Amino acid sequence: MTLLTYRSAAIDIEPGEDVLSALLRAEIDAPHSCRAGVCQTCLHRAVEGAPPAAAQEGLTEAQKAQGYFLACVCVPKTPLTVIPTDEAAARSEVIVRAIDRLSGDVARLYLEHGPDFSYRPGQFLELITPEGLGRHYSIASVPEEDPHVELHIRLHRGGRMSGFVSEQLSPGDRLHVAGPLGTCFYEGVDPGQPLTLVGAGTGLAPLMGILRDALRRGHHGPIRLYHGARERAGLYLHDPLEALAAKRENFTYVPRALSDPGPEGGDVAAAVLEQELALKETAFFLCGGERLVGRLKRDLFMKGASLKQIRSDVFLAAN
Amino acid sequence: MPTLYERLGGAPAVDAAVDIFYRRVLADGRIARFFDNVNMEEQIAKQKSFLTMAFGGPNKYTGKDMREAHKKLVAKGLNDMHVDAVVENLSSTLRQLGVNEKDVLEVAALANSVRADVLNR
Ligand SMILES: Cc1cc2nc3c(=O)[nH]c(=O)nc-3n(C[C@H](O)[C@H](O)[C@H](O)COP(=O)(O)OP(=O)(O)OC[C@H]3O[C@@H](n4cnc5c(N)ncnc54)[C@H](O)[C@@H]3O)c2cc1C
Numbered sequence: 365m366t367l368l369t370y371r372s373a374a375i376d377i378e379p380g381e382d383v384l385s386a387l388l389r390a391e392i393d394a395p396h397s398c399r400a401g402v403c404q405t406c407l408h409r410a411v412e413g414a415p416p417a418a419a420q421e422g423l424t425e426a427q428k429a430q431g432y433f434l435a436c437v438c439v440p441k442t443p444l445t446v447i448p449t450d451e452a453a454a455r456s457e458v459i460v461r462a463i464d465r466l467s468g469d470v471a472r473l474y475l476e477h478g479p480d481f482s483y484r485p486g487q488f489l490e491l492i493t494p495e496g497l498g499r500h501y502s503i504a505s506v507p508e509e510d511p512h513v514e515l516h517i518r519l520h521r522g523g524r525m526s527g528f529v530s531e532q533l534s535p536g537d538r539l540h541v542a543g544p545l546g547t548c549f550y551e552g553v554d555p556g557q558p559l560t561l562v563g564a565g566t567g568l569a570p571l572m573g574i575l576r577d578a579l580r581r582g583h584h585g586p587i588r589l590y591h592g593a594r595e596r597a598g599l600y601l602h603d604p605l606e607a608l609a610a611k612r613e614n615f616t617y618v619p620r621a622l623s624d625p626g627p628e629g630g631d632v633a634a635a636v637l638e639q640e641l642a643l644k645e646t647a648f649f650l651c652g653g654e655r656l657v658g659r660l661k662r663d664l665f666m667k668g669a670s671l672k673q674i675r676s677d678v679f680l681a682a683n
Numbered sequence: 684m685p686t687l688y689e690r691l692g693g694a695p696a697v698d699a700a701v702d703i704f705y706r707r708v709l710a711d712g713r714i715a716r717f718f719d720n721v722n723m724e725e726q727i728a729k730q731k732s733f734l735t736m737a738f739g740g741p742n743k744y745t746g747k748d749m750r751e752a753h754k755k756l757v758a759k760g761l762n763d764m765h766v767d768a769v770v771e772n773l774s775s776t777l778r779q780l781g782v783n784e785k786d787v788l789e790v791a792a793l794a795n796s797v798r799a800d801v802l803n804r
C-alpha cells in the first residue's frame with residue numbers, strides 16, 4: 365500500500381515525513397516558502413483520502429471542504445492522493461441557453477449546467493471552445509436562485525474568445541467549462557461588517573454574484589458597490605442597481621464613468637479612496653483589470669485595510 | 684519551557700504581525716524598492732516566512748536557502764544598512780504589538796544571526 369500518490373504516481377514517503385519534503389525528494393517542483401504551515405504557498409488538494417486536520421489549519425471552510433491542505437505540515441497517516449491546485453478544476457459540459465447584450469461591447473451568456481457543477485457566486489470558470497481555446501470568466505449568478513450560470517463577456521476587438529462569442533455562438537450550442545475556481549466569494553465575512561465591492565468594466569460580473577449572495581445570506585452591515593467604466597454606456601447595470609439602492613437601506617451604488625463630466629463622472633479608484641473611511645473594519649472585494657485592482661489594493665492596504673480582508677480577482681489577459 | 688516562537692504565539696502571531704510589518708516596510712524609503720512586488724499575496728507569503736523564521740519558528744531553512752533567496756537582491760545592492768532597516772521595522776512591529784523587550788531583542792538577534800547568509804558574504 366502506498367501512503368502518498370501524486371497525480372497517478374506513487375511517491376516514497378518516510379514515517380513522520382511531510383508531503384512537501386517527499387514531493388521535493390521525488391524531484392517534483394512543488395511551490396513552497398516557509399515550510400512551517402504559515403504562508404500557504406504549498407497548498408495542494410487531496411482528491412482521495414482525508415488530510416490530517418493539522419494540515420488544514422488556517423484554511424477557509426470552503427477550502428477544507430474541497431480537500432485543500434498545506435503539504436509542508438501534512439504527515440499522512442492514511443493513504444492520500446494529491447494534485448497541485450492549478451489542476452484541481454473538473455471539466456463538465458454546458459448548453460448555451462441565451463446570449464444578449466448588456467451594452468455595445470458586453471455580452472451576457474446564460475449556460476445550463478449539470479448537477480455536478482456547483483459553484484459560489486463570484487468564483488470563475490474556464491470557458492472552452494470546441495477548438496480547445498480556454499478563457500476565464502467570472503460567475504454573476506446565484507445557484508440557489510438562478511437556473512443558469514450567468515457570465516458577462518467584454519468583447520475585445522480582435523479577441524479570439526470575444527470573436528467566438530459574438531460571431532459563432534448561438535443558443536443550443538454545447539461547450540465545456542472547467543472549474544469553478546477562485547476564492548473571491550462571500551465567505552468569512554461578518555454579516556454586520558461593512559462590505560465594499562469595487563469593479564471596473566466586466567469586473568461587475570463577480571460583484572453582482574457576491575452582492576446577491578451577501579443579501580440572501582442576510583448581510584445587514586452597509587454594502588457599497590463602486591462600478592467604474594470609461595464611458596457612461598459601460599455602466600451597464602446602472603438602472604437596476606440604482607433601483608436596488610432605492611429599495612435597500614443598507615445598499616449604496618456608486619457609478620463612475622471616466623469621460624463623464626457629471627456627478628457620476630471620474631475615476632472609480634479615487635472615489636473609493638475618498639469615500640471609504642472604516643478601512644480597518646471593511647471587507648473588500650476588488651475585481652477587474654490589473655491597473656485598478658493592483659493599485660487600489662496597495663492604496664487601501666497602506667491606508668490601514670487588512671490584506672486578509674481584501675479579496676480580489678485580476679482579469680489577466682491570457683498570455 | 685516554551686520556545687520563543689510559542690511565547691510569541693506561533694502562526695496566529697505571525698498573521699497578526701504581517702500586515703503591520705509589511706506596511707512599515709513599504710513605507711520605509713530605505714528598503715521599499717526590494718519589496719514592491721505587484722503580486723502582494725506572494726509578497727505576504729514571503730513576509731510570513733521571514734517572520735516565522737525570525738520568531739524562531741519550525742522552518743527548515745538552511746544557510747544556502749537564505750543565500751539563494753537574497754542573491755538577486757544582493758546583485759541589486761542589498762547591504763548592511765538594509766538589514767539594519769529590516770531589523771528596525773521588525774522590532775518596532777513587535778513593540779507595537781506589545782511584545783516584551785526581552786523577546787524583541789531575542790528576535791532581533793535571531794534575524795541578525797543570518798546577516799552573512801542574507802548578504803551572501
Ligand atoms: C480570473 C479571471 C476572471 C475573468 N473574468 C472575466 C469576466 O468576468 N468577464 C470578462 O469579460 N473577462 C474576464 N476575464 C478576462 C478573459 O479571461 C479574457 O482574457 C478576455 O475575455 C479576452 O479574451 P479574448 O480571447 O477575447 O482575447 P485574446 O485573444 O486573448 O486577446 C486579444 C487582444 O485583446 C487584448 N486584451 C485581452 N484582454 C484585455 C483586457 N482585459 N484589456 C485590454 N486588452 C485586452 C490582448 O492584449 C490582445 O491584444 C477574466 C480573466 C481572469 C484571469
Ligand code: HEM
Pocket residue numbers: 396397398714717718729732733736737744752753756761765766767769770794795797798801
Ligand atoms: C534580517 C535577516 C533576514 C531574514 C531572516 C530573511 C528571511 C527571508 C526568508 C525566510 C525569505 C523567504 C524565502 C523563500 O521562501 O523564498 C525571504 C525572502 C525575501 N527577503 Fe529576506 N530576510 C532577511 C533580510 C532581508 C533584507 C534586509 C531584505 C531587503 C531589504 C530582504 C528582502 C527579501 C525579499 C524581497 C524576499 C523575497 C524574495 C523572492 O521574492 O523570492 N530580506 N527572506
Ligand code: FES
Pocket residue numbers: 395396397398399400401402403404405406407434435436437
Ligand atoms: S510552505 Fe508555507 S505553508 Fe507550506
